[in-house]
Amino acid sequence: MENVVLIIHLLLALALIGVVLMQRSEGGGLGIGGGGGGAVSGRSAATALGKVTWVLAIAFIITSMTLTIFAAQNSAGSSVIDRLTDPAAPASEEPADPSLPALDGLLPPPSGGADDPLVPTLD
Template structure:
């Protein structure tokens, strides 16, 4: 049931995007420069406007339905509560890794003889 509602929800969203993009622009974004006609008189409801309202209402209904279904399927515990219930961590070993030998990775100091073998310093 959830998959069916999800597919209908996706189709409604695509349809709503398409219908909104197909509508005629009335110019003057956010009500600017429209001559005051948008606020002073009620415009006639066009077929595209009615379809937009129907798709928007159906979209909201499917959104609420999906929210209710997912709330029913969710467990009562928070995901943070389940962190402590996970598998026990692996036993830590006391063996420390051997220190890395990094002296051979560094370039020789400037002015040093490049033919001499690299010998670790006894610092």
């Protein structure tokens, strides 16, 4: 069900973008396009594209709220931090040198060859 609503949501978004781009520029808010003819009159008559824009916008908001409800139900009160910790894994032992951090799962230390670059140490 969530996938169906998501697909409808994406189609509504694309349709809304298309309908808004097809409309005539009336305000000239950036100083381009339109013209001053409609600025003198009070409210212009609602066109068919204007009504379609309102319908698509309302449907877009409804699908947005529906997807939010689905996401809230799927979260089930769990946190991302809860998913990161593995409760079945035993606690790691402390490292041999307490001043160094535990390096479990990280890269091994470099070998001590003569051609290897110098590695800074904690002194």
